Amino acid sequence: MKGAGPSVGSRSLLSRLATGDEFARLVTLIFAASVVLITVMVVWQLWTNSVLPRHKFGLRFLISDVWDPLADQFGALPFMYGTLVTSAVALLLAVPLGIGAAIFLAELAPPRISDTLQFFIDLLAAVPSVIYGLLGFLVVVPLMRTVIFPVLNKSLGFLPLFKGPSYGVGFLTAGIVLAMMVIPYIISVSREVLLSVPRDQREAALALGSTRWESTWKVVVPFARTGIMGSIFLALARALGETMAVTMVIGNTPKVVASLFSPGYSIAAVIANEFTEATGDLYVQSLFELGLVLFLMTFILNGLARLLIIVTTQRGSGVGNA
Amino acid sequence: MNARLRWRKFVSNFMLGLTGVCALVSVGVLFLILGYLLYNGGTSINWDFFTQLPKPVGETGGGMANAIVGSAKLLLAASLIGVPIGFFGGIYLSEFSGSFTASVVRYAADLLNGVPSIVIGIFAYTVVVLPFKHFSTLAGAFALGIMMIPITLRSTEEFLKSVPRNLREGSMALGASKWRTISSVVVPAAYRGILTAILLALARVAGETAPLLFTAFGNRYWSNGWTQPTASLPVMIFNYAVSPYEDWHRQAWAAGLVLLGLILIINIVARTILARGIAVPRS
Amino acid sequence: MQASPKAGLAVNIASTGVTKGESHAALPMRMTASHVNFFYGTKQILFDVSLGIADKRVTALIGPSGCGKSTLLRTLDRMHETVTTARLEGEILLDGQNIMAQDVTQLRRRVGMVFQRPNPFPKSIFENVAYGPRINGFEGPIAEIVEKSLRNAALWDEVKDHLHKSAYELSGGQQQRLCIARALAVEPEVLLLDEPASALDPISTAKIEELLVELKNLTTIAIVTHNMQQAARISDFTAFLLTGQLIEFSPTPHLFTTPTDPRTEAYITGRFG
Numbered sequence A: 001m002k003g004a005g006p007s008v009g010s011r012s013l014l015s016r017l018a019t020g021d022e023f024a025r026l027v028t029l030i031f032a033a034s035v036v037l038i039t040v041m042v043v044w045q046l047w048t049n050s051v052l053p054r055h056k057f058g059l060r061f062l063i064s065d066v067w068d069p070l071a072d073q074f075g076a077l078p079f080m081y082g083t084l085v086t087s088a089v090a091l092l093l094a095v096p097l098g099i100g101a102a103i104f105l106a107e108l109a110p111p112r113i114s115d116t117l118q119f120f121i122d123l124l125a126a127v128p129s130v131i132y133g134l135l136g137f138l139v140v141v142p143l144m145r146t147v148i149f150p151v152l153n154k155s156l157g158f159l160p161l162f163k164g165p166s167y168g169v170g171f172l173t174a175g176i177v178l179a180m181m182v183i184p185y186i187i188s189v190s191r192e193v194l195l196s197v198p199r200d201q202r203e204a205a206l207a208l209g210s211t212r213w214e215s216t217w218k219v220v221v222p223f224a225r226t227g228i229m230g231s232i233f234l235a236l237a238r239a240l241g242e243t244m245a246v247t248m249v250i251g252n253t254p255k256v257v258a259s260l261f262s263p264g265y266s267i268a269a270v271i272a273n274e275f276t277e278a279t280g281d282l283y284v285q286s287l288f289e290l291g292l293v294l295f296l297m298t299f300i301l302n303g304l305a306r307l308l309i310i311v312t313t314q315r316g317s318g319v320g321n322a
Numbered sequence B: 001m002n003a004r005l006r007w008r009k010f011v012s013n014f015m016l017g018l019t020g021v022c023a024l025v026s027v028g029v030l031f032l033i034l035g036y037l038l039y040n041g042g043t044s045i046n047w048d049f050f051t052q053l054p055k056p057v058g059e060t061g062g063g064m065a066n067a068i069v070g071s072a073k074l075l076l077a078a079s080l081i082g083v084p085i086g087f088f089g090g091i092y093l094s095e096f097s098g099s100f101t102a103s104v105v106r107y108a109a110d111l112l113n114g115v116p117s118i119v120i121g122i123f124a125y126t127v128v129v130l131p132f133k134h135f136s137t138l139a140g141a142f143a144l145g146i147m148m149i150p151i152t153l154r155s156t157e158e159f160l161k162s163v164p165r166n167l168r169e170g171s172m173a174l175g176a177s178k179w180r181t182i183s184s185v186v187v188p189a190a191y192r193g194i195l196t197a198i199l200l201a202l203a204r205v206a207g208e209t210a211p212l213l214f215t216a217f218g219n220r221y222w223s224n225g226w227t228q229p230t231a232s233l234p235v236m237i238f239n240y241a242v243s244p245y246e247d248w249h250r251q252a253w254a255a256g257l258v259l260l261g262l263i264l265i266i267n268i269v270a271r272t273i274l275a276r277g278i279a280v281p282r283s
Numbered sequence C: 001m002q003a004s005p006k007a008g009l010a011v012n013i014a015s016t017g018v019t020k021g022e023s024h025a026a027l028p029m030r031m032t033a034s035h036v037n038f039f040y041g042t043k044q045i046l047f048d049v050s051l052g053i054a055d056k057r058v059t060a061l062i063g064p065s066g067c068g069k070s071t072l073l074r075t076l077d078r079m080h081e082t083v084t085t086a087r088l089e090g091e092i093l094l095d096g097q098n099i100m101a102q103d104v105t106q107l108r109r110r111v112g113m114v115f116q117r118p119n120p121f122p123k124s125i126f127e128n129v130a131y132g133p134r135i136n137g138f139e140g141p142i143a144e145i146v147e148k149s150l151r152n153a154a155l156w157d158e159v160k161d162h163l164h165k166s167a168y169e170l171s172g173g174q175q176q177r178l179c180i181a182r183a184l185a186v187e188p189e190v191l192l193l194d195e196p197a198s199a200l201d202p203i204s205t206a207k208i209e210e211l212l213v214e215l216k217n218l219t220t221i222a223i224v225t226h227n228m229q230q231a232a233r234i235s236d237f238t239a240f241l242l243t244g245q246l247i248e249f250s251p252t253p254h255l256f257t258t259p260t261d262p263r264t265e266a267y268i269t270g271r272f273g
Helices: A010-018 A020-048 A051-057 A077-108 A111-126 A129-156 A171-195 A199-207 A212-223 A225-241 A244-249 A267-277 A281-318 B003-044 B047-051 B065-096 B099-114 B117-132 B137-161 B165-173 B178-206 B233-241 B246-275 C069-075 C104-110 C125-135 C142-152 C172-184 C202-215 C228-234 C252-257 C262-268
Strands: C029-040 C043-054 C058-062 C086-094 C111-114 C190-194 C220-224 C237-242 C245-251
Touching: A020 A281, A020 B065, A020 B099, A020 B117, A020 B137, A020 B178, A051 A281, A077 A111, A077 A171, A077 A212, A077 A225, A077 A267, A077 A281, A077 B003, A111 A171, A111 B003, A111 B246, A129 A171, A129 A244, A129 B003, A129 B233, A129 B246, A171 A225, A171 A244, A171 A281, A171 B003, A199 A212, A199 C111, A199 C172, A212 A225, A212 B003, A212 C125, A225 A281, A225 B117, A244 A267, A244 B233, A267 A281, A267 B117, A281 B099, A281 B117, B003 B246, B003 C104, B047 B065, B047 B246, B065 B099, B065 B137, B065 B178, B065 B233, B099 B137, B117 B137, B137 B178, B165 B178, B178 B246, B233 B246, C029 C069, C029 C220, C043 C058, C043 C069, C043 C086, C043 C220, C043 C237, C058 C069, C058 C228, C069 C190, C069 C220, C069 C237, C104 C111, C111 C172, C125 C142, C125 C172, C142 C172, C172 C190, C172 C202, C202 C220, C202 C228, C228 C252, C237 C252, C237 C262, C245 C252, C245 C262, C252 C262
Parallel strands: C043 C245, C058 C220, C058 C237, C111 C190, C190 C220
Antiparallel strands: C029 C043, C029 C086, C237 C245
16 A cells, blocks of 8 residues: 555655655545545455354345244344335336336426436435435325225235235335335436437438337337346335335335235334444344345346446447448 | 328327426426425424424424534534535546546445435444444444545536546646646636535535444434534434424424425536536536 | 329329420329428428339439439338438328328338448347348248348348348448348338448449349339439439439439530539539
């Protein structure tokens, strides 16, 4: 991490530091290196602070659905299940809405309207999680209890997904709130990607006698599909790591059940709720291990997302060359 | 026009209309949130809210003065941690580093950016809370500061890089050293973008709750200095919203309105600065 | 010189006197443009342009950069409507019917377009060609239509064993022939080509030129080109445009050997543009 070469002695180093440039280089290097240091420390801490449950439970940690602090039994399954189910519900709601909105903004809306609406979408992305949680708990939860549950239960209650009583909180509520949170991500990235599709793709489709919708849906959107997938992965990564909004509406019950109306738990939520009250090393470290699992999930997704988005935006300029 | 074509055109108009509805619904969520906050919280914003401490559990009234001050302290200290690292680190990436080091640092920053905020929280807990055996404002600031780093770093690098070469070369040709060039020419040229990035980073961490749960924790009274636990707006909203008390719900709405108002204003200001034009046009 | 709105009638457009080669006046016109003025917002691009695209012939539009030849071409399938500030005045007829009065989707099936840079869809070779027939609800087995189009575009032998590979695996010249096949698959009455070979190497260009001369038996062709030799080689009629005006329009041999207007002569002898 030194600015001087390996073969230079300390006296030369000092004299080189006397010139402002070398000093500046060293100082800024230290700051830059601290970023790497912090990142490494985060991962390292997660790893070393989860050593007890990793040794005691091994991979069974991931498939056990028992979370019993009193009996010193810890399993990640209910939380992984909750995290995945709420994220899946969120995507099911947000993806069609988000892609539809992105298509409107990229293909239909005149540039000024498109930019104005995008501005509002950017503001939506800036709304903090706890505000969504506030809205979720005080508005969506009662709505679920009084309107959504009765309607869905009556019409689709024969499906295991929609059975059972509802207390307002639960997987579906959390999914709905999460959907609101991830829509801006899908829209922003998809819109960018759609705008980068070369004009003559659309024109070629129109020139064959396509309607506007046909040219958009059968040519432009497929052209941008990898980038759109990337936006979905990004949204998923955001949904997985989401803490406050989910904690406030999921019901905080570690259960693996099919009904979407059932209360459940997510990885982020259980850490938020139980970390400060956890007693005993195994308990605390199990929460750390959950943090490690969550970190790995978002790490992989973010990596994939970035890859996909890069591939699409490059494709837009590289295709069709002689 | 035959029947098939008529159907295709109908489908086209219908689907395109549907996308418009999707856009409206998506944007509508923002106004829904604002609407609820204004309606439920607007009436509770009064002098008390800004000046009074929270009342004991069960009593109505009181305010969130300590939380407001607490959040301000947290953000100030977080900036002092996050901004220099991001800013000078960004300068290193843009002006001094080789491409390998640069990609390592960038990758680390992207990784850090993707770490869920709750994980940052437990990390800060082990580093700042555990050794000193108590929650503190500093710990909270540390957690928030870490979260500010990636945005500040990447944006500083990007905006510095966009300053045209001939500006730098002009300065160096006059005999200015590299650092002189950076500090008096390049950075000022890019200041708009960097300032925007700092503001946006601030807006982002201002609303973060999860990292504070195990670091700053909370406090129903004033927090003196930097080594005591402190109340903050986001954590108050969380605690009050899920409580069973109507009066606390009311205050949570008010706090939500204040917090979101603050964040939106910062965002709008930042984007306006950027839209006014980067000080130096991009080549 | 007015364009007659009646279908199939010969129209006397050019005012160039005695011409060598075929007489434009004797031929039926597939499309006619009459007094076309074109604007992007307040900026005028085309000034009172009138000409006829003769049936089953190749008509070339030449001129220096910015003269409006591509703009004119794009009005013929109403592709200018994808730009919101575009405004067209004047009358354009296809088989005697005003193109503005019919459904644009239908029009574009009848008037096809091939673009400057090859732009195959992100699909397989087969699906690219099949796209047009599919959405237009063509009867009959799609595979036959695809094969016929690829043969007409002189591409069948090169791709017949690779129909399900991605179109992007083809070379530039092959991709452009694929785009031609794709356009032919919907059996257009007129095929518009906007500098189709300008992004290609000389060998691919030669192949495409050969192809176009053959294709006029199938469909009427209008081609924009900045390459005068190409126009001279393959077209039957040539229109020379300069800053949005139609300067001269005559049978190709005449325009290139004895141009009537001095500006035409200046252009083809390379004095500008």
